[in-house]
Amino acid sequence: MRAVTWNRELAESRIRELQELPGALLPILHALQDEFGYIDKAAVPLIADALNLSQAEVHGVISFYHDFRTRPPGRHVLKICRAEACQSMGCRALLDHVRNRFQVTPGETASDQSLTVEAVYCLGNCACAPAVMLDGKLYGRVSTEILDRLIDRARSET
Amino acid sequence: MTIKVYVPGDAAALSVGADEVAAAVAREAGNRGLTITVTRNGSRGLFWLEPLVEVETARGRIAYGPVTAEEVPHLFDAGFHEGGEHALCLGPTEEIPYLKAQERLTFARCGVIDPLSLPDYLVHGGYRGLERALTMRPEQIVEEVTASGLRGRGGAGFPTGIKWQTVLRAEADQKYIVCNADEGDSGTFADRMIMEGDPFVLIEGMTIAGIAVGATRGYVYVRSEYPHAFRMLKRAVDLAYDQGYLGADVCGSGRAFDLEIRLGAGAYICGEETSLLESLEGKRGVIRFKPPLPAIKGLFGKPTVVNNVLSLATVPIILDRGASFYRDFGMGRSRGTLPVQLGGNVKRGGLVETAFGLTLRELIYDFGGGTASGRPLRAVQVGGPLGAYFPESLLDTPLDYEAFAAQKGMLGHGGVVVFDDTVDLAQQARFAMEFCAIESCGKCTPCRIGSTRGVEVIDKIIAGRDRESNLELLNDLCDLMLDASLCALGGLTPYPVLSALRHFPEDFDRPKGASRQGNGMRRPSHARPTGGPSPSAGVAE
Numbered sequence: 001m002r003a004v005t006w007n008r009e010l011a012e013s014r015i016r017e018l019q020e021l022p023g024a025l026l027p028i029l030h031a032l033q034d035e036f037g038y039i040d041k042a043a044v045p046l047i048a049d050a051l052n053l054s055q056a057e058v059h060g061v062i063s064f065y066h067d068f069r070t071r072p073p074g075r076h077v078l079k080i081c082r083a084e085a086c087q088s089m090g091c092r093a094l095l096d097h098v099r100n101r102f103q104v105t106p107g108e109t110a111s112d113q114s115l116t117v118e119a120v121y122c123l124g125n126c127a128c129a130p131a132v133m134l135d136g137k138l139y140g141r142v143s144t145e146i147l148d149r150l151i152d153r154a155r156s157e158t
Numbered sequence: 159m160t161i162k163v164y165v166p167g168d169a170a171a172l173s174v175g176a177d178e179v180a181a182a183v184a185r186e187a188g189n190r191g192l193t194i195t196v197t198r199n200g201s202r203g204l205f206w207l208e209p210l211v212e213v214e215t216a217r218g219r220i221a222y223g224p225v226t227a228e229e230v231p232h233l234f235d236a237g238f239h240e241g242g243e244h245a246l247c248l249g250p251t252e253e254i255p256y257l258k259a260q261e262r263l264t265f266a267r268c269g270v271i272d273p274l275s276l277p278d279y280l281v282h283g284g285y286r287g288l289e290r291a292l293t294m295r296p297e298q299i300v301e302e303v304t305a306s307g308l309r310g311r312g313g314a315g316f317p318t319g320i321k322w323q324t325v326l327r328a329e330a331d332q333k334y335i336v337c338n339a340d341e342g343d344s345g346t347f348a349d350r351m352i353m354e355g356d357p358f359v360l361i362e363g364m365t366i367a368g369i370a371v372g373a374t375r376g377y378v379y380v381r382s383e384y385p386h387a388f389r390m391l392k393r394a395v396d397l398a399y400d401q402g403y404l405g406a407d408v409c410g411s412g413r414a415f416d417l418e419i420r421l422g423a424g425a426y427i428c429g430e431e432t433s434l435l436e437s438l439e440g441k442r443g444v445i446r447f448k449p450p451l452p453a454i455k456g457l458f459g460k461p462t463v464v465n466n467v468l469s470l471a472t473v474p475i476i477l478d479r480g481a482s483f484y485r486d487f488g489m490g491r492s493r494g495t496l497p498v499q500l501g502g503n504v505k506r507g508g509l510v511e512t513a514f515g516l517t518l519r520e521l522i523y524d525f526g527g528g529t530a531s532g533r534p535l536r537a538v539q540v541g542g543p544l545g546a547y548f549p550e551s552l553l554d555t556p557l558d559y560e561a562f563a564a565q566k567g568m569l570g571h572g573g574v575v576v577f578d579d580t581v582d583l584a585q586q587a588r589f590a591m592e593f594c595a596i597e598s599c600g601k602c603t604p605c606r607i608g609s610t611r612g613v614e615v616i617d618k619i620i621a622g623r624d625r626e627s628n629l630e631l632l633n634d635l636c637d638l639m640l641d642a643s644l645c646a647l648g649g650l651t652p653y654p655v656l657s658a659l660r661h662f663p664e665d666f667d668r669p670k671g672a673s674r675q676g677n678g679m680r681r682p683s684h685a686r687p688t689g690g691p692s693p694s695a696g697v698a699e
C-alpha cells in the first residue's frame with residue numbers, strides 16, 4: 001500500500017476531477033481512499049461543498065459502506081474471507097492464527113502499524129477456498145503456513 | 159514455428175500462482191531458444207486444476223494442470239510445448255469429462271479466447287447477436303428475449319423479457335441499462351469469470367438491451383471485492399469505444415450507447431436492485447419501496463433495466479441463435495442453461511453450465527467428486543448466504559427454480575457450497591443471522607432488529623437455556639422476518655436458519671460444552687438413539 005499522507009490540495013484536485021459525474025460521491029470516496037488509504041475527516045466539508053450536500057449526508061455515506069475507513073490503515077491490509085464457502089474449508093483457523101500472532105481482530109491494526117486485518121464476505125474464490133486478499137492481491141487455498149509466508153514477505157518489503 | 163500457450167489471467171488462477179507460471183513459461187522458452195506466445199485467457203472454470211496451462215497442437219488444445227512455476231522446466235523437458243506426455247497432462251482440454259459433460263452457452267468463449275482481444279471475440283461468434291438486433295425493431299428484440307424463456311440469473315428468476323417490455327413501454331427522455339455485478343453471495347463467481355474471461359459478451363448484451371428498450375446509457379456496478387474484474391472490464395470498455403462498438407454511433411447504426419463501470423464499496427445489500435440504484439446515485443445503499451418498480455422509476459428516477467451479469471451475457475447468444483435454440487434447453491419453466499458454481503469443501507470445484515434439471519447429487523458427486531477433505535458430506539447450502547441448507551437425503555432435488563422452491567429453498571445465483579461432517583448447523587444458523595445484522599441496510603425493523611435478536615436467541619438455544627421456548631421464539635421470529643421484511647435480505651435470512659432447524663435439529667440440542675467445531679468427531683457423544691423423534695423437530699416444522 002503506497003498511500004500518501006493527507007493533503008488538502010491533492011484531495012481538492014481529486015474531487016474536482018470527479019464532481020461532475022452523475023452520482024459522484026462513491027467515485028470520489030474511492031479516489032480519496034486510494035490516494036490516502038482512508039477518508040480524512042477534513043475531506044467531508046470539501047466533498048459536501050463540491051456536491052452541494054450536507055456534511056451529514058457525506059458522513060452517512062462514508063459510515064454506511066464497509067470499505068471506507070476513517071483512520072489510516074497499517075502498512076499492509078489483509079482481508080480474510082469469512083463467508084460460508086471459506087468457512088467450509090477452515091477460514092476460522094486463519095482468523096484465529098492472525099489473532100494469536102498479531103493480537104488483532106478484524107477491523108484492528110497491529111500495534112506496530114504493520115498490518116490491518118479486515119473481514120470480508122466472499123472474494124469470489126470459493127472453489128479455491130479459503131481465500132484472502134493482501135494489499136489488493138487475491139490468494140487461494142491458503143493455509144496458516146502460506147498466510148505467514150505472505151505476511152512476512154509483505155512486511156519485509158517495506 | 160511459434161508455439162501458442164495459454165495461461166489463465168482469471169483472478170482465481172492468479173490467486174494460486176498463474177502469473178508466476180506464465181513468467182516461468184516465457185523464461186524457460188527463452189532459455190531453450192523457442193519462439194512462444196503466452197495468451198492470458200480467462201478460466202475454463204476447472205478450479206482444482208488451476209493454474210491450467212494449455213498448448214495449441216495439431217490435436218487441438220492440450221491441457222496441463224495444476225501447474226506450478228517449479229514444474230515448468232520439467233514440462234518443457236517432457237516436450238509439453240508439442241503436447242508431450244507428462245504426469246500433469248490432462249489430454250485435449252475439450253475432452254476433460256468435467257468440461258465435456260457441460261452445455262456451455264453463456265460461457266462458450268470463457269477460457270477459450272483472449273478476453274481483451276476484439277478480433278478473437280469476433281472470430282468466436284462475438285457481436286453477431288448485436289448485428290442481428292440492429293436489423294430488428296425494438297419490440298422484436300424484446301419478443302425474442304421473452305420467447306427464449308430467459309429468467310433473471312441474479313437470484314429472483316424474474317423473466318428478463320417482461321422487465322424489458324416494461325421499460326420499452328415507459329415514456330421518458332432518458333432510460334438506463336444497469337448491470338448488477340455485485341455478486342455478493344458466498345459460493346458464487348460466475349459473474350466474475352465472465353467479466354474477466356469474456357467481458358465483451360457483457361458489453362454486447364448491454365448494448366442490445368439498450369437498443370431494445372431505447373436506453374442510451376448503461377452502468378455496470380462491480381463489487382469492490384473484484385478489483386481484477388473491474389480493471390478487465392474497464393479495459394474492454396475502452397477497446398469497445400476505440401472500435402466503435404460503444405459511443406454515439408454503435409457500429410455505424412446511428413444508435414447511441416454509452417457505458418460506464420462503477421465500483422461498489424463492500425455492502426452486500428447493494429446486490430438488491432433498489433439499493434444498488436441508490437448507491438449508483440451516490441447515496442447510502444438503503445433499499446427503496448416497490449412500487450414504483452425500477453423499470454418505471456429507476457436510476458435518477460428514470461425507467462431502468464436492472465439485470466444480472468449472466469442474464470445480460472446470455473442475451474447475445476439468444477439474439478444470434480434465436481429464442482427457440484435457447485428455450486430447447488432446460489425443464490418446466492426453467493429454460494435454457496444454468497451456470498452453477500460449485501465450491502467450498504469439494505474435491506473438484508468449478509463452474510458447471512448445463513441445462514436446468516441436473517440434480518445436486520450428480521453435481522456434487524459426478525462433477526465434484528465428493529468432499530475435498532474426504533470426510534462424509536453433511537450439508538449443502540444452495541443460493542448463497544440466504545439459501546437453505548440441504549441434507550444428504552435431499553440431494554436428488556433437480557436444479558430448477560420451482561423444484562427448489564418446493565423444498566423451501568432457492569436456486570438464487572446458482573452457488574452450491576459443500577460442507578463435510580465437521581460442520582455445526584447451529585453455528586451456521588447463527589452466522590446467517592449475524593451476517594444479516596452486519597449487512598442490513600437498516601430501513602425495516604424485522605431485518606435490522608430481528609437479525610440481532612436472532613443471534614441472541616440462537617446463542618441461548620446453543621447454551622441450552624430454555625431451549626423449548628427459545629426454539630418457539632426463533633420460529634416466530636423467522637415467520638415475522640419472512641413476512642414483514644422489505645427485501646430479500648431480511649426476508650430470506652430465515653431460509654438457512656429454518657432449514658438448519660428442520661434438517662439438522664440435533665445440532666441445536668447439545669449439552670453445554672459439546673461442540674462439533676474443530677473436534678473432528680463424526681457425531682457428538684451425546685447423540686440420541688437413532689430413529690427417535692427429536693424434541694425440536696416438531697417446533698421446526
